[in-house]
Amino acid sequence: MTNLFNQLFNMIFNFTNDYGIAIIVFTILVKLALLPFSIKQKKSMKIQQKLSKEMSELKAKYKDDEETLNKEMVALYKKNPGSGIGFLLLFAQMPIFIAMYRAFSTNIVNAPTVILPWIDNLSHPDPYFLIPIIYIVSQALPSLLVTMGAIKNSTIPKLSASMLIPSIIIALLFLTKSPAALGLYFIISNIISNVEQLIPISN
Template sequence: MNFISSMLQDLLNTLFSYTGDLGVSIVLITLLVKLILMPLSLKQKFAMRKQQDLVENMEHIKEKYKNNTKELEKQIQQHSAETMKSMLGCSTLLLQMPIVYALYNTFLNMPHNDRSVLIPWISSLNVCDNLFIIPCIYTLAMLAPNLIGLIPYFKASSKVAFNKHMVISTAIMSFILTAKTPVAIGLYFITSSIYSFVEDICFKIYIKQKNKLSFN
């Protein structure tokens, strides 16, 4: 873990020497790490998508073979094996955690005490935002994925109902998380959330187009 943190710190310093702006450097290194981890992230998304399909198939199997116990048990065994494989695919999130934690730790222990053109109202990236602009932006970035299902293009394919309580909880937790943390961490959270949102949109478009081609 210390090795990864040291490597990220060196990379951050290199980017800072080129950009001359610590805030821009934080955004760039966050995007770079996200791009490196993208294969794992996409693998996780495909696994979660498959998991959802398997849950739906299980309901269909139970209904189809409800009067044939022997065939039902056979189908459930086959389905369980596929479910285990899919769950292993979802575990790729754990492989990302050490790098994400090291990146967070790098920003938390930054020796620099600079301002950034990205947030001119802040005198130093090591202080919190007393105007609460950063927490508000992060909260909106975190709420964005919950609103994808409301977009007409995705609404037909969305099988998850809009959860008002989940949205409220997400908003409160997101605001609290960044209200008293250094602005550098807030920039990292915002960049990471926006990237994940864009990646999720692109993934949903790909799945929708794939399903359309399969249907045709």
């Protein structure tokens, strides 16, 4: 996988002549390749949102009849089975993460870019920690806006503090020590995913 990544990335770099721009182009190509799965995931999330609403209605309707409630809940789950497409998307990208990490940690020694002027080398961690901060904003802001009601009619999930804080800590620990190239990939990937979630799709 690392060799395949190196070949594809070198082709893109030879065309752009800038590592930062090459990462952006590479990320867009990856997201395009995964677009059919992203659409299926979005449809699944819409179903789950509807399912959650119906479950709340059932709990209110049968709050004094636990036996009937359990039967209705089982029937609802059978009618709307869950989907593992979200996990499939995550695992599909894992080899890409690993290949990019290895490439910028060992193979690509010097990786300057004009799009991030405060970083001399994308193979090194961001010395000013701006990449981890931008990543956290790109990850958390859309969900926070949905939670506050600023964004409606989207499949962007709401985030509670118990979900948000651990993800922020993990991101900080990982991205502060990782090549800035990987953080840039995550940021662009998040931005594209957020745009996808805002675009309505037919059922």
